[in-house]
Amino acid sequence: MSAPVLEISNLSVRLPNDLKVLNTVDLRVEPGEVRALVGESGAGKSMLGKAVLGILPAGLRQTGRITVLGQALDQLPASVRRREVARHVSLIPQDPLTALNPVRPIAAQMTDAMVRIHGWPRRKALARAADLLEQVHIRDVARVLKSYPHELSGGMRQRVLIAAAFATEPKLIVADEPTTALDATVQREILRIIRGLQQETGTTVLFVTHDMGVVAQISQRVTVLFGGRVVEHIDTEALFAGAGQGHAYSRALIRATPDWTRSDAPFAPVPPEVIADLMQEQTR
Amino acid sequence: MVDISAPRAVVRAPNLRLWVPLCWLTLVGIAAVFAPWIAPHDPLAQDLMLGRLPPAWIAGSEPGYWLGTDDLGRDVLSRLIYGARIALIVAATAALLAGLVGSGLGLLAGFFGGWWDKCISRLVEIWMAFPPVLFAVLLVAVLGTGLGSVIAAIALIDWTRFVRVVRAETLVQARMDYIDSAVIGGASKLSVLRHEVLPNVLPAIIALLSLEMGIAVIVEAILSFVNLSLSSDAPTWGGMIAEGRASIYFAWWVLTFPLLTLFLTVLSFSQLGEGLKRHFDPVQT
Numbered sequence: 001m002s003a004p005v006l007e008i009s010n011l012s013v014r015l016p017n018d019l020k021v022l023n024t025v026d027l028r029v030e031p032g033e034v035r036a037l038v039g040e041s042g043a044g045k046s047m048l049g050k051a052v053l054g055i056l057p058a059g060l061r062q063t064g065r066i067t068v069l070g071q072a073l074d075q076l077p078a079s080v081r082r083r084e085v086a087r088h089v090s091l092i093p094q095d096p097l098t099a100l101n102p103v104r105p106i107a108a109q110m111t112d113a114m115v116r117i118h119g120w121p122r123r124k125a126l127a128r129a130a131d132l133l134e135q136v137h138i139r140d141v142a143r144v145l146k147s148y149p150h151e152l153s154g155g156m157r158q159r160v161l162i163a164a165a166f167a168t169e170p171k172l173i174v175a176d177e178p179t180t181a182l183d184a185t186v187q188r189e190i191l192r193i194i195r196g197l198q199q200e201t202g203t204t205v206l207f208v209t210h211d212m213g214v215v216a217q218i219s220q221r222v223t224v225l226f227g228g229r230v231v232e233h234i235d236t237e238a239l240f241a242g243a244g245q246g247h248a249y250s251r252a253l254i255r256a257t258p259d260w261t262r263s264d265a266p267f268a269p270v271p272p273e274v275i276a277d278l279m280q281e282q283t284r
Numbered sequence: 285m286v287d288i289s290a291p292r293a294v295v296r297a298p299n300l301r302l303w304v305p306l307c308w309l310t311l312v313g314i315a316a317v318f319a320p321w322i323a324p325h326d327p328l329a330q331d332l333m334l335g336r337l338p339p340a341w342i343a344g345s346e347p348g349y350w351l352g353t354d355d356l357g358r359d360v361l362s363r364l365i366y367g368a369r370i371a372l373i374v375a376a377t378a379a380l381l382a383g384l385v386g387s388g389l390g391l392l393a394g395f396f397g398g399w400w401d402k403c404i405s406r407l408v409e410i411w412m413a414f415p416p417v418l419f420a421v422l423l424v425a426v427l428g429t430g431l432g433s434v435i436a437a438i439a440l441i442d443w444t445r446f447v448r449v450v451r452a453e454t455l456v457q458a459r460m461d462y463i464d465s466a467v468i469g470g471a472s473k474l475s476v477l478r479h480e481v482l483p484n485v486l487p488a489i490i491a492l493l494s495l496e497m498g499i500a501v502i503v504e505a506i507l508s509f510v511n512l513s514l515s516s517d518a519p520t521w522g523g524m525i526a527e528g529r530a531s532i533y534f535a536w537w538v539l540t541f542p543l544l545t546l547f548l549t550v551l552s553f554s555q556l557g558e559g560l561k562r563h564f565d566p567v568q569t
Contacts, residue, residue, distance in 0.1 A: 055464045058397070079472075086470025099461040103483045109462075112479075113469030168469070 003070055004028045005172050005204040006052065011064035013047055013056065013228075021047050023228040024064070029172075034198060034205045036215040036236065038253065039225035040270075045208045046094075048225070049174040052206070054085050069171055086117050090165035092175040092194070096157035096182075100149035107145040110164045117168050125167075132163035136193050155186040159193065166197050173198075175207045179214065191217055212257040216240050224250045229282050249278045302559030305552035312549055316368040323362035324348055327519045331357035336535040352537040354527060360541055363519040367542065370520050371549065374435055374504045375497040381439035383493050386446020391485065393447065394454025395477050405451070408444045416441050420503055424512045434513050438500045449492055453485045487564035491557040498553030505546055521546045 006029040013022040022044045029035045037045045050056050052066055054073065066073045068088055073081050093099035101109055111125035120128075126145070133141045136159040149157060158178060165173050175194065179187040195218055198205055207218055215222055215236060222239055224231040224247065232247045239246040240254065252270040315322060325348075334357040340350045351360040393404040420437045427433035457463070458481060466476050501521075507513040508522025521542045528539030 053464075053468050055467055082467065082472075083470055085468060089468070091465065091468050093461050093465060095461060099465055101460075101462040101466075101480055101484070103486075104479075112466070112471070116470045164465075 002031055004067075005031050005033075005069060006206065007065075007067040008048075008052070009065045009067075011048075011051065011062070011066060013044070013051055014061045014063075016059045021060070021228050022051070025225075025228075025230055027223060027230070027233070029204055029206060031171075031204055032202045033221060034195075034207055034219045036219035036222045037206060037208045037225065038210060038212065038215055038222060040210065040253075042227075043225040044228040045210075045225050046176055047228075049091075049176050049206060049208050052172075053089060053091055053174055054081055086113065086168070088171045090168055090170040090173045092158075092162055092165045092173060092178040094177045094180060096154050096161055099161055100157055102149055104148070105145070106147055106149070106152075106160055110145075110160070110167060113164070113168050128167055129163065132167050133160070135197060136160075136163045137189075138163075154182055155190065158182060158186075158190055162190070162193060162197065166201060166203065169201075170203060172204045172206065175205055177208055177210070179209075179211075187214075194218070212254045222250070224253070226278055227282065231278065247278075248274050299559050299563055301555050302563050305556035305559065308548055308552045309556065312368045312545075313372065315365045316372045319365050319369055323359075323365045324350070325359035325362040327358060327362040327366040328517060329358065333357065336531065336538075338535070339537050351541050352535065354524075354535070354538045355531055360524075360538060363524055364521070364542060364545055366519040367521045367524065367545075370431070370514065370518065371501050371504060371546075373431065374438065375500040375553070378435045378438035378442070378500040378504075379493050379496040381435070382441075382443040382496060383446050383489060385439070386443035387450045387485075387489050389443075390447040390450025391454050391477060391481065394451040395458055395473075395481060401451075404447065408447050411444050414441075417503070417506060420507060421510065421512060424507060429512055429514065431514060434504055434507055437507070438503050441503070442496055442499060445496065446489070446492060449488055450485055453488045454481055457481045457484045487561055490564065491561035494553050494557035494560060498550040498557075501546065501550050501553065 008027040011025045039045045110129040114125035130141050179190050219236045223233050234246050252274045255268045337349050337353040338345050339352045389404050393401040423437040466480050505522030508520040509526045524542040532539050
């Protein structure tokens with residue numbers, strides 16, 4: 001078995017008041033894998049992504065180990081760590097409206113990281129940016145490159161951000177709920193694009209989401225989080241097979257996903273007894 | 285039926301707040317630069333025989349003295365034109381100095397936070413506790429009169445304005461997602477500050493610079509009014525207002541025209557600031 005791209009062991013993140021937003025999390029993601037990270041709001045899934053990227057908000061304390069491609073990031077000095085993360089890890093952010101600098105054209109924003117990380121000449125970076133924009137199904141590439149973010153729609157901006165994430169040839173991409181800020185039809189298209197590029201490049205993806213439908217579409221394995229702790233790691237297929245595999249909480253999450261094809265489908269929130277059992281299990 | 289296939293060109297109303305002030309300030313600027321060629325008379329030449337001549341459209345005026353003369357027979361228009369020189373030099377240099385110092389400190393405080401922010405913010409609060417005009421008078425009294433000390437006094441008072449605005453704006457920008465994206469893309473702190481934060485704060489700085497130039501014109505006029513600016517016979521707008529005050533009942537024009545010029549110039553600077561802000565905003569509202 002090859003070395004994991006991302007290995008997290010015993011990771012805890014504390015707020016200034018000592019509340020743990022992540023509690024002794026272990027996670028191992030193999031090369032080429034798409035790992036979904038699911039949980040309700042506040043489960044700590046976005047925090048986990050931020051910890052890997054080294055952009056936790058100021059004031060939070062982190063303990064435990066994050067290893068990317070065999071390198072223990074927390075052991076490195078800050079500047080080296082930043083360089084290593086830049087070289088190997090990218091982010092597809094949640095909100096395409098705020099993730100692009102409003103006063104700089106797309107071309108400059110896309111090429112900056114390529115030039116900085118790989119030392120490519122600006123012209124080569126620009127050619128790669130144009131190439132990737134075509135791959136994310138943008139028709140008018142030349143115009144988009146010259147545009148400012150406010151001249152593009154939300155879906156277009158998210159495509160630009162996906163192209164930018166793949167542009168630096170990362171080994172690992174953290175996708176932080178990349179479809180939640182978009183409407184349903186655009187969501188599906190965006191998912192298809194991410195999966196297409198992922199399969200072509202073999203990039204490992206940590207896909208943060210709260211949407212079980214998305215999990216089923218995109219991932220091979222799932223990590224379920226509750227209250228900052230891992231509930232379980234499980235193969236996506238097994239979890240959705242309906243054969244009673246997986247934790248009761250994970251199955252309840254699946255049932256809680258609304259079924260838009262049936263107008264009479266009842267809304268099924270996670271039953272309180274499942275949560276009570278889970279909390280008891282976690283305090284043990 | 286409405287044709288929706290061809291998008292109509294969006295006709296945006298001309299930005300009056302930008303262009304009207306710009307016209308007036310260009311006029312003042314031309315007057316300042318080309319004063320020796322434009323001014324019909326020597327601004328310092330006295331002729332007691334021609335004292336208190338009314339403006340050209342009032343009976344009893346002399347040809348060539350468009351806005352009349354003051355008590356000592358000096359041409360009001362020529363003095364206004366030369367006064368524009370001093371006003372603009374003071375406004376531009378003082379605002380630029382205050383802007384450089386204040387914006388720099390504001391960026392540092394807002395971006396690095398922590399001790400930087402604490403030290404700079406406390407300093408600003410203490411500084412702002414002084415009443416500004418009294419502070420200026422005090423500073424000039426200590427530094428001595430003259431163009432340099434007037435500029436220094438204005439810059440020393442008003443850099444705090446820039447710190448406050450730029451710090452607040454930087455705090456907002458530093459929390460944006462694209463800052464995180466730049467950090468993940470390997471940008472250093474300084475690079476983030478220079479390429480991501482500064483361009484977004486710049487419109488606010490430019491708008492404030494324009495506003496500050498208006499304030500500098502007023503403060504300079506105040507200092508001239510209390511005779512703490514340049515030597516008393518140098519043609520400054522504030523000095524003219526002070527002199528005109530004495531003869532307001534016999535020759536209203538000596539006071540009125542410099543006052544009007546001052547008013548229009550200050551108003552133009554503040555409106556221009558607002559207009560520029562709108563002009564630079566990439567998301568037009």
